[in-house]
Amino acid sequence: MSGFIHLSANVSPKATIGENCYIWHEAQIREGVTIGSESIIGKGAYVDFGVTVGARCKLQNGVFVYHGATLEEGVMLGPGVMLLNDKTPRAITPDGRLKSADDWQVSPTHISYGAGIGGGSIILPGVTVGRWAIVGSGSVVTRDVPDYGLVYGNPARLHGFVCPCGQRLQLVEQMTESVELACPQCQQHITVTTKTYRSAINHE
Numbered sequence: 087m088s089g090f091i092h093l094s095a096n097v098s099p100k101a102t103i104g105e106n107c108y109i110w111h112e113a114q115i116r117e118g119v120t121i122g123s124e125s126i127i128g129k130g131a132y133v134d135f136g137v138t139v140g141a142r143c144k145l146q147n148g149v150f151v152y153h154g155a156t157l158e159e160g161v162m163l164g165p166g167v168m169l170l171n172d173k174t175p176r177a178i179t180p181d182g183r184l185k186s187a188d189d190w191q192v193s194p195t196h197i198s199y200g201a202g203i204g205g206g207s208i209i210l211p212g213v214t215v216g217r218w219a220i221v222g223s224g225s226v227v228t229r230d231v232p233d234y235g236l237v238y239g240n241p242a243r244l245h246g247f248v249c250p251c252g253q254r255l256q257l258v259e260q261m262t263e264s265v266e267l268a269c270p271q272c273q274q275h276i277t278v279t280t281k282t283y284r285s286a287i288n289h290e
């Protein structure tokens with residue numbers, strides 16, 4: 087691998103791009119962005135100022151990642167995913183003036199190591215998606231997602247847990263404080279808290 091920035095991509099000279107990244111047609115990378123090595127930024131992706139993207143992330147075509155977002159290493163954003171940052175979207179103040187950058191507060195989003203967000207999903211401001219979690223396509227994620235959590239729907243609910251390899255985890259043993267799960271494919275064992283497990287059973 088050698089890396090590649092397509093001529094039609096708009097990469098700010100104040101952005102820091104790691105080694106061996108691929109940045110495709112018409113992607114826009116704003117000032118202050120940091121992108122880790124071996125990441126792929128798809129066609130028409132928008133990465134807002136100051137956003138941090140870890141190494142080996144894949145941002146598919148047409149994603150919008152707004153200011154305040156942090157992507158740890160190995161994060162997958164499917165096509166058209168949006169990471170938003172404004173909990174009270176208003177163009178104007180109560181007296182009708184155009185809002186400026188000082189008139190609102192950024193609510194950051196955080197996508198943890200290895201997590202995958204299905205195409206067309208929207209991550210609302212202030213939400214953290216846990217390590218290795220998967221968000222099903224077309225979801226609207228209004229609340230934090232636990233590590234290994236599988237959520238989908240609008241609003242997204244917790245429906246189970248997934249292995250780093252992507253398979254659904256199955257119940258092994260339920261204890262007082264924790265629950266042991268295992269992957270039928272790669273046999274990896276994962277422990278989650280009983281409270282978190284119960285919220286998956288109840289689709290909370």
Ligand SMILES: [Zn+2]
Nearest residue numbers: 249251269272
């Ligand atoms: Zn597995």
